[in-house]
Amino acid sequence: xxxxxxxxxxxxxxxxxxxxxxxxxxxxxxxxxxxxxxxxxxxxxxxxxxxxxxxxxxxxxxxxxxxxxxxxxxxxxxxxxxxxxxxxxxxxxxxxxxxxxxxxxxxxxxxxxxxxxxxxxxxxxxxxxxxxxxxxxxxxxxxxxxxxxxxxxxxxxxxxxxxxxxxxxxxxxxxxxxxxxxxxxxxxxxxxxxxxxxxxxxxxxxxxxxxxxxxxxxxxxxxxxxxxxxxxxxxxxxxxxxxxxxxxxxxxxxxxxxxxxxxxxxxxxxxxxxxxxxxxxxxxxxxxxxxxxxxxxxxxxxxxxxxxxxxxxxxxxxxxxxxxxxxxxxxxxxxxxxxxxxxxxxxxxxxxxxxxxxxxxxxxxxxxx
Numbered sequence: 001x002x003x004x005x006x007x008x009x010x011x012x013x014x015x016x017x018x019x020x021x022x023x024x025x026x027x028x029x030x031x032x033x034x035x036x037x038x039x040x041x042x043x044x045x046x047x048x049x050x051x052x053x054x055x056x057x058x059x060x061x062x063x064x065x066x067x068x069x070x071x072x073x074x075x076x077x078x079x080x081x082x083x084x085x086x087x088x089x090x091x092x093x094x095x096x097x098x099x100x101x102x103x104x105x106x107x108x109x110x111x112x113x114x115x116x117x118x119x120x121x122x123x124x125x126x127x128x129x130x131x132x133x134x135x136x137x138x139x140x141x142x143x144x145x146x147x148x149x150x151x152x153x154x155x156x157x158x159x160x161x162x163x164x165x166x167x168x169x170x171x172x173x174x175x176x177x178x179x180x181x182x183x184x185x186x187x188x189x190x191x192x193x194x195x196x197x198x199x200x201x202x203x204x205x206x207x208x209x210x211x212x213x214x215x216x217x218x219x220x221x222x223x224x225x226x227x228x229x230x231x232x233x234x235x236x237x238x239x240x241x242x243x244x245x246x247x248x249x250x251x252x253x254x255x256x257x258x259x260x261x262x263x264x265x266x267x268x269x270x271x272x273x274x275x276x277x278x279x280x281x282x283x284x285x286x287x288x289x290x291x292x293x294x295x296x297x298x299x300x301x302x303x304x305x306x307x308x309x310x311x312x313x314x315x316x317x318x319x320x321x322x323x324x325x326x327x328x329x330x331x332x333x334x335x336x337x338x339x340x341x342x343x344x345x346x347x348x349x350x351x352x353x354x355x356x357x358x359x360x361x362x363x364x365x366x367x368x369x
Contacts, residue, residue, distance in 0.1 A: 014258060016059045024053035036061045038103070075105050076317060077125040077133035079118070083110040085233075085261060086289040091136060094310035102318060104131075110138060113199075122147055130158075132166075132317040136309070138204035154320035156313045158205055168316040170309060170332045172204070175211040177302035177336030178256070178295070181284045182215035184300075185254045188346045190282060193221055194252035196241040196262050199232040208258045208286060227252065231262050238265020245272055253281065253347035260285035260292050260301055267295055267343070278345035288339055297342035304336050 018036075022029045027046050034042045035050040053059070078095055092108060099106050107128060109121030118137075125133060132154040135145065148155055150309040154166035158270070161169035185193055195212045198205025209228070216223050229244055231237030238257060239366070242265070245252055257263040263285030267277060273282050277297055283294060288303035312332045 016057045018059075018061075020057060021050065021053045021059050023055060025049040026155075039214050059368065073129045073131055074103065074132050075107055075128055076314075077107045077109065077121075077128075077130040079109045079111060079121055079133060079135050079137055081110070081137045082112055083108075085259075086291055087260070087287045088136070089337050090290060091306040091310060094306045095134065095314060098310055098314035100274070102314075113202075126151065131321055134313045134317060136313065138202060152319050156316045157205070158309070168320075170316070170334055172207075172304060172309075172334045173336055174204070174207050175214065177304070177338055178208060179215040179218070180213040180338035181256055181300075181302055182212065182219055182221070184340065184344065185256070185282060185284070186219045186221070188254075188282065188344060190254040190347050191221060192250060192252045192347075193223075193254045193256060194227045194229065194245055196229045196231045196238060196255060196257045196266070198258040198262075200230065202233075205233065205258055209289065212256060212340065233259045233262060235261050235265040235268070237263035238267075239269040240265075242266045242269035242273075254284070254344070255281065256284045256286075258286055260287045260289045262298065263299055263301065263343075264291075264295060267299070277343050279348065282344040282347070284344060286336075293341065295343070300341045300344040301339055302336050303339045308334050 018029055018032050022032045024048070025032065027050060031042060031046050031048050035047045036054075041216075076099060078092060080092065082088060088110075092106070096106050107125060107130060109118075109124065111118040111121060115163075122145070130153065133148055133156075135155060135157045138158050145155065149162065149164055149167070152166065154168075155161070156168040156170065158170050161167045174287060183191065193216065195209065197209045198242050200206070213223070226248055228243075229241035238261065240256070241257075241262070245255065248271075255263075255266055257266060263283050266283050270277055270281055270283070277283055283299065285299050285301035286304070288301045288305075292299040292301050312334060316332060
């Protein structure tokens, strides 16, 4: 960065602007602007000189000014459900990797399952003139998101998308991974399998529960009503669900959870009840967050790839934004697969289950998917 001496002899940094770049590259300011905005008609010789000058001077383009010139902000909004759930930061990281490679920026909004916060997220994104929005909330608030659609902003959703131009949906095959998990438990010898569900009204949680019930029916598992616990995808609901099962006369030998945070809560409650995992109880999660491989024992879980979700979402939006970019269909499929670790094994034929549990610890609520 150029420096200029003040009258007292001290050095002062001088901000590099587009005019300095034009002077260094020996081109017009308009050529610099078109190059920065990646307009393809710029002569290759001139554009190479501009990028070289930008590198030498350390020039940082003003993204807001670029948006005024090009009509495009190259900013993509990403709306998630809960930033405190490790699944979502991992998803954001994967999405940002895709965006950086394509010279886009991302703007993140976390709704915490609150419609008012969703509205605030949308207001901020509209003010920043986002080019497109990935709605990674596993639930649709159509009346609010209609404001984005009314501005002809391309949108991509998980599982379900409103009909209309610029709308895409990523369909997650929950059933494949959940069926594999139930089959895995049955092959190990489990017949007393319970399920801790996610929050009612969250369609991804409802689809996971439906997939479990279907798989249980396929493998002839008897499921009394008490085998299904209504959780909310938090650590606390895993703890509460496990404590509820321990009060039953017929304690399950395996528990499948609607997400990994719930499963980690189950591991916690099992430890306080002096149960050994997997000797006394097998536990299966869903998501395969990074921490799942570091629990004690490492968690058997159903993997829903953040990388695949982010890749599909970003490329679906990019297909709407860039002329000539490969067209992606309205609906894209993401698979789920079982990852077997050390939290599952064959059940004990005869086991003594300690029903006493420790006092409920105070734990912080951590996220849903």
